[in-house]
Amino acid sequence: MSLMISVSGIRGVVGESLTPKNLTAFASAFATWVRRSRENRDKSCGNGLPRIVIGRDTRPTGKQIAGLVGNVLALSGCDVVDLGIATTPTVELATAAAEADGGLIITASHNPVEWNALKMLNHRGEFLSAEEVEQLLAIAEEEAFHSARWNGIGKLTLSNGYDNEHIDCILKMPFIDPASIEQEDFKVLVDCVEGAGFAIVPELCRRLGIGNLTLTACEGTGIFPRNPEPVEENLAATIALMKRSGCDFGIIVDPDVDRLALISEDGSLFGEEYSLVACADFYLGIKKGAVVNNLSSSRALADTADRHGVPCYSAKVGEANVTAMMKEVGATIGGEGNGGIILPELHYGRDALVGIALFVQAFTNWRSDNRGGTLSEFRSRFPDYAMAKEKIRLGALTPEMLDTLFSDIAKLYPEAKANRLDGLKLDFADSWAHLRPSNTEPIIRIYTEAPTREQAERLACEMMQKIAAGTAVP
Template identity: 45%
Template sequence: MALMISVSGIRGIFGTDLTPENLSRFTAAYGSWTGGGKVIVGRDTRVTGQICENIVVATLQSVGCDVVQVGVSATPTVAMAVHKHDAAGAIIISASHNPAEWNALKLLNAKSEFLNAEEGREVMNISEEQSYRYKGFDQTGSVETDTEALDYHVQKILELPYINRDLIASKNFSVALDPVNGTGAIALPAMLEALGVEEIYSINDTPNGLFAHNPEPLPEHLQDICALVREKNCDLGAVTDPDADRLALITNKGNLFGEEYTQAAAFDFILDKKKGNCATNLSSSRVTEDIARKHGQKCYRSAVGEINVVEKMKEVEAVIGGEGNGGVINPDLHYGRDSLVGVAIFLQLLAEREVTSDEYRNTLPDYVMRKSKIPLADIDADAILEKAEDVYRDLGPDTTDGVKIDFEDGWVHLRKSNTEPIIRVYSEGISAEKARELADEVVDAVQ
């Protein structure tokens, strides 16, 4: 597996693809791109995190950046620290849901957002051309440590006008956690305790980066937390990925709430408080349109990718956004996925509406999503996409990112993979059979 380089940073297996040399080169490029400004540095719990952090911090100093280290921190906490320190940006050392042998650099700008395409290309060009310049001994940057970044993050959530800590505390909620030995093991208990939740049960809660199961919070990896919820009779289960920007929920009956429905619940709550648009990506569930319609609002779609959702949110002045992978983006806090604010919003919703998590889930429409692929081999990917657009022209397909075709009872989204010679086929229907039927129909039509 070669080093993966994109506008959002670099990612690879440490020691083979991700080496001290390319970590330093890319960091020097980013530090130079900021103009030598103040940069926040945080990391998830991976075993190689400290090594990477040492390299990143020293390199930033070498190109004249002042560094604020926040240590082991959730990605949204690092993002909030950019605002706290009025920084020029941040480097988050985390490979998200990738296995433990991976690590990565994720880059934020001065707005606390992931770099957009233009900003990312500028950093990549500096790295490729090695046009960064190291400073002399009297111009190197300083280093300071912020041990209160999480406290700041939590406090800002408590200050949101629609989060009522006393109401949540009065419900005596019990919550089970599976932070997969990642940063959620630190961040989620702090958030819950601040909300007055006293009964917290946890598995895989040692922040050592040794992931107890595949760290992506998909259904097949969550049976232990479902069992814990049932065993302890909890009101809710919460699961995060290693850097705690994604949130998956478990109902009080120990059933999967559904990653796609995390953002739907947040949309439902926020749109009930304030009127405005919402936004998500093309591959997220249709339930978001249902929620928006319920509140008399519109849900807009962007290309896949967090920064694309953020840019669409700004374009349409969305009051809430997210992604179907369990990402909640609340612009009242910051423009990034945030599991902490997601948990706070969901507990507030349950407290206000006086329903259980299972009862609330049953109020939402049911959709089933399916993911498959078309191997390309000698097939031209663009030709397939063009044919899909032509065959379904009467349905007005969305070509923002590949081709998405909306049917009355579901949809199919075709897009080229950035990492494999395949076309990814996402489909959703009112049943698993319908999702498969729609996908098969489209694939047959284009092949």
């Protein structure tokens, strides 16, 4: 299996595609890129060494990779601030707060435990753009690495205060009211899949005013009890626990805590797509402005934006792409339909922690206005669509072959509006299908949405058949 390289980072299976050799090469390339980027930003940056913030999730390989990468960065002439176990959004916030020149997160996010990755941030704590990734790859390919002399090696410093700072920043937002949340006396299930959120998510809940927590997979072992992607097919055990627990709702995050999923009191999923919809609906009541999602996201966000009288834009999949469009259109809030909420007021990054705060406050306010009510009732106030999500292995398909495949499929549906910005999106009158190569796995993702689950699944099946018919994929 080859490395997956995109705006979502450098990721692979440890010991197969992700090896000490390429970890060293990409860490060296990143240190060199950071140095060049710093010099381009500030020609008078002086003799101080570039500073890079690093953090990792709880995977068993994370500590060793962080040690290797941290030392490579130091030997490349960079000071390193090591947060230890930290969520992706916490590293993003810390990179900006520490006025660092870059950040690096050791996490493969929702991928299985055998995977790991390097997610690379610029000095603003944001993912590298496609252009910046190309610059990094050119440095790696040319092996044009900067190496420090013996007296120019950087220092490694441990820092563990940014979890509290992250929570403090969220609680300082004037529309978050822990006292009103506490009055609801919520009982909440929290599932952190043994990832980086194991301590910070429960602590955030407590400080939001939720005192009665039922915790599962919150020991931080890094041994995921299930496939860590927080989608319905992986959540049977959590849903069963939710039904037994008597909780008002459940909070689920992925291993690096940039995705938020929710379970209603009856065990039904609130829907990853609707995490962003609910948060946007709440926030647009506070601050009007454009919203942005990606092409694989539900039409429910556009419907919600329309109800608030603001535009909704769709970007290519990938946090860097969404944040770039958010800046371009001056968006108030945005994110991705996989449960990733981006609130520029806090920072430009998908952040399940700020998503939890927005969501719990929104539900609290609704219950107060309606003198009680359940989460499933709260969910019913939003536009109702059903999605199907499938995937099919890429095999040996090249980008050129994929381009031809998508063009051929588009020709089969003249009644649909075809968008080729990111793979192929076909917009029909009452449904859509999005086919695209994944940024994180060697697969084609097939997302569909329709008025009912049966229609969405039927459309997804049809798209998989079209892909199979046009390729050698079995």
